[in-house]
Amino acid sequence: MSREDWKRRALTQGGLLTRAQLAEHGIDRWAVRHRIDTGRWVDHTPTVIGTTTGELSREQLMWLGVLHGGPDALVGDLTAAEVAGLRNWHRDDVTILVPHSADVGAGHPGTVFVRSRRPLTDWKRSVAGLPMCRVEPAVLRFASAQRSARTAEGVLAATVQQRLTSPDQLLEWVDRMRPLRGADRFRRVIREIAGGAHSVAEIDVRRMCKRFGLAPPVRQVRRRDSSGRLRFTDCEWLLADGRILVLEVDGAFHMDVENWEDDLARQRALTSPNRVVVRCTARELRDEPDRVARDLRLLGVPAA
Known part of the structure; x- marks a missing residue:
């Protein structure tokens, strides 16, 4: 040679x-x-x-991780999902899945090695020759390791919403990965996502309505605002007097000044004589759903 x-x-x-x-x-x-x-x-x-x-690029960190991790090592978790196209879930460290018996020592700054007893070869796909975990086991393994249920549910919703997989494929992998920590909760969440929820906030609204006896909303409705621009509303209800009540859910990023002003302009543009727009925060849905449900009921949202 x-x-x-x-x-x-x-x-x-x-x-x-x-x-x-x-x-x-x-x-x-x-x-x-x-x-x-x-x-x-x-x-x-x-x-x-x-x-x-010179400084290693992100791709080089992935290669370093799988080469150091051995022949069965894979790029995994959110790193693999990011390569597959997942947006807004970036983590600085590169995650590498290795067999439980692998001797990886201290590794290298910027890489995190996660030992697994699972058959990693069954999860493997190749991206330009780089051993990569398939997106479904990547996000499910990440979700199962999270203490925060909202983080776990959020990444599953985002993966489907961004069309990187489907609810059916996720459910199939939940069964294939038995035993999987949080499997029952993941099945419930995935079925809610299959019902049309695009985010954790929408899932929270659906749960709030079920818990407090409110009619479920219509979600992600296409609307033209006052300037003719196409918008998608988070949740809508048809009230008894013929008006439409729109609930917009603000996440943490909405508190930035620029986003906050954009949201105010969006609310004005969507409001009309027969359409009322109200807002709440994702925190309120999580921590004070009773108050949100009470206010919606007073505004005329019908019972289930």
């Missing part, structure tokens, strides 16, 4: 190679040490060598 073949292999792995791969290409440890000592190469971990210098 030509010693120059290592360059082609490194090119497909973000400029990174393991010591074992270098040995396969005829480059012994003394040659590796010489290149490191002269500043041409970098030893990122005891097993992974960088054939380029």
Whole structure:
């Protein structure tokens, strides 16, 4: 095997190679040490060598993680979901799933190794040669590890809402991943998502209505505002007097000045003589659903 073949292999792995791969290409440890000592190469971990210098890119961190983690290692959790296209769930650290018996030591800054007893080969797909976890087991494993139920439910809703998977596929993977911490709760949430909920806030509204005996709303309704712009409202009810009550749910990001002003303008544009727009926060739905339900009932929302 030509010693120059290592360059082609490194090119497909973000400029990174393991010591074992270098040995396969005829480059012994003394040659590796010489290149490191002269500043041409970098030893990122005891097993992974960088054939380029400088700060590692995110893709290179993924390659470093799976190369250091061994032949069964996968890019996992939110990192894998982000590669699949998941937006607004970024985490700085790259998550690497490895077999429970893997000896990864301290790893490398920017990578987090998660040991698993599960058959990782069943979860594997390849993205430009990079071993990657499929999006369904990636988000379900992440969700099962969360202390916050809202975080777990939110990532499942976002994955479906952004069309990276379907409720049916998620339900299939919940069964395939038995035993899975939180499986029963995930099934309930996924069925709510299949019923049309696009976010945790919409799920909270549905639960509030069921708990306090209110009619369920129509969600994500297409409306033209006063300027003719197409909008999607969070929740709507048809009142007894023929008017429409719109409930808009504000998350934490709505408190930024720019977003807050945009929301006020949106509310004005959606309001008309036969359409009333009211707002609440996601925190209120979570912590004070009784107050929100009471106010909606006083505004005329019918009973279930």
